[in-house]
Amino acid sequence: MMKCLVFQPNNCAIEVNIRNKAFGQECLNKVCDLIDIIEINFFGLQYYRNGQPYWLILRKRIDQQINARMKMIRLYLKVKFYVLPHHIQQNSTKHQFYLNICQYLETKVLKIDSEKRTKLIALIAQIEFGDLDEESYDLKILYSKWLSILFHSEQTKRLTSNHRSLMNNNNHKYRPYCDTLDIDESNTINIRNKSKTMTAASHDGDKNCDFMQRIVFWHQRYQGYSSHFAKNLFLKEALEINDLGVDYFSVTSNKKNLLVGIGPRGITINHSSNHNNDNIKLITYNKLKEIHHHRSSHLLNYNYIITINYNDETNLITEQKFRIYSEKDYYQFFRLINERRAFYSLPMIDQQTIVSNRFNSNFTFLNDLMQTLSSPTSLLNLTSSSSNKSTTLMNKKASIFDVDKTLKQFYDDVRRYIYHFNRQFDNVMLKNAMLVRQDSLLFHHSNQQQQHYTNSDITDNNKSLCKICLDYQIGIAFIPCGHTSCEQCCLNIKNDTCPFCKCEMKSKQKIFL
Incomplete structure (x- = not known):
């Protein structure tokens, strides 16, 4: 068995045991089962x-x-396909989206306006602590933490390594910028600072208090929102960030260094190194027509080139070539383009052609790529070429894509699964209720029968008691009237007269019951 330690974005680790020759899907399925997630494709x-x-x-x-020689493999659970909150049907899935976005905000330098940052901080506070409490010290610490993250990212040291940022996240100490929050009757927010560092009336201190005022203002606006509803608003606001869920690659095109990103919206090409929005070009997935990948070798030098053909603004087909320096980046770049294009833009993917080729060792590179995303409505043609004609089998299998359903197909399948699960659950609950009702009816009926038998026994015993003393069983009958009494009462009768009908008794007869 092989042990895998899977880290969530909140630094919580999940340990799973898998086979030594297990596929990655088996590990992901086990992790999602442990955290109660059925929307695995995200x-x-x-x-x-x-x-x-x-x-x-x-x-x-x-x-x-x-x-595989490592004693324990470290993996990280990440959201690969970001979607809007109305496409997510499980609260546990939304929570994982929330954790991934919070980690993204902590580790990346964002290019968003200050108003959106204050909204995000207020929503995080509403999710974590509920309504605004001006006396909560933990709430002020959360404000200060996210202020230092979102408004002072250039001055804060950012660790590019994901696991290092997770390990060191809990070691940072945050001091509140403002010690007291006063909210008067007119809903105006007054912030009094008692710390010595803020009494100098510096420009940064004034800006911090201004940001704090906006955060408290938005937190007041979200008063009464449940954690679930605030989380939906947070996801909706965060998904408007352009860089969220984008994987970047350093490539060369026409002897120029470019930064190419592959994300939910499409392919972004940045022509400068400072992330200036004016130099970023977006190619949506529905504009892609063809993708060619070319691998050639000369002596010890390898060339990895990916060519895309797309429709530009004038609806003309334009060709763009990307030269990648690493073979691993080359395959990941090619895989991500096709997987995300298929998931977000294609109407349907044929699942049988994907699964059937998984263990087939005789397919060619071209046929594998064509069949992986084969669809009657697909507009994307995938081709490959190699100058040395010596693509290994491992490289062929490396191009088998992980996506087997589009967003629409996956959403419908999850809805259908939840519907049938709820129906089965309702049927089970109805059967249990009927069984409980039957048991209660049987128990009530048995109690009635037992009570009836008990009452009949009591009446039978009362009939055999003497009507004079009601203590002993009858044993003597008076003749000719036929009235009865016990032997003790019969000895006390005088004048040989029946005590019931006053008739003269001619004789007394002993009886046995």
């Missing part, structure tokens, strides 16, 4: 090699991707 597993994160290929064995 998630993926990442591992780190030389400080660089890579997505684990779920349709490939884990020991072929990670060093």
Whole structure:
């Protein structure tokens, strides 16, 4: 057996035991089962090699991707396909989205306006602590923590390594910028600062108090929102960030260094190194027409080139070539384009062609790629070429994509599964209720019968008692009237007269019951 330690974004680890030759999908299924998630297709597993994160290929064995000699394999549960909250049907899935976005906000330098940052901080406070409490010290610590993260990111040291940021996250100490929060009757917010560092009336201190006022203002606006509703608003606000869920690659095109991102909206091409929005070009997935990947070698130098053809603004087909320096980045770049394009934009994916080729060793590279995303409505043509004609079988299997359903197909399947699960649950509950009712009816009926038998026995015993003393059984009958009494009462009768009818008794007869 092989042990895997899977870290969640909140630094909670899940230990799973899998087979030595297990595929990545088996590990992901076990992790999602432990955290009660059925919407598995949104998630993926990442591992780190030389400080660089890579997505684990779920349709490939884990020991072929990670060093199997390690005593315990470290993986990280990440959201691979970000979607809007109305596409998510499980609260546990939304919670994982929330944790991933919070980790993204902590580790990345964001290019968003200050108003959206204050909204995000207020929503986080509403999710974690509920309505605003000006006397809560923990709430002020949370304000200060996210103020230092979202408004002072350039001055704060950011660790690029994911696991290092998670390990050191709990060691940071945050001091509240403002010690007291006063809210008067007119709903105006007055902030009094008692710390010595803020009494200098510096410009940064004034800006911090201004940001704090906006955060408290938005937190007041969200008063009464439940944690679930606030989490939906948080996801909706956070998904408007352009860089969320984007994997970046350093490539070369026309002897220029570019930064290419593959995300939910499409392919972003940044022509500058400072992330200026004016130099970013977005190619949506529905504009893609063809993807060619080319691998050639000359002596010890390898060239990895990916060419995309897309429709530009004038509806003309434009060709863009990307040269990638690493083979691992080359395959991940090619896989992510096709997987995310298929998940977000294609109407349907044929699942049988994907699964049938999983263990087939005779397919060619071209046929594998064509069949992986084969769809009657697909507009994307995938081709491959190699100058040396010596693509290995491992490289062929490395291009088998992990996506087997589009967003629409996956959403419908989850809805259908939850519907049938609820129906089965309702049927089970109805059967249990009927069984309980039958048991109660049987118990009530048995009690009535037992009570009836008990009452009949009591009446029979009362009939055999003497009507004079009601203590002893009758044993003497008076003749000719036929009235009865016990032997003790019969001895006390005088004048041989029946005590009931006053008739003269001619004789007394002993009887046996």
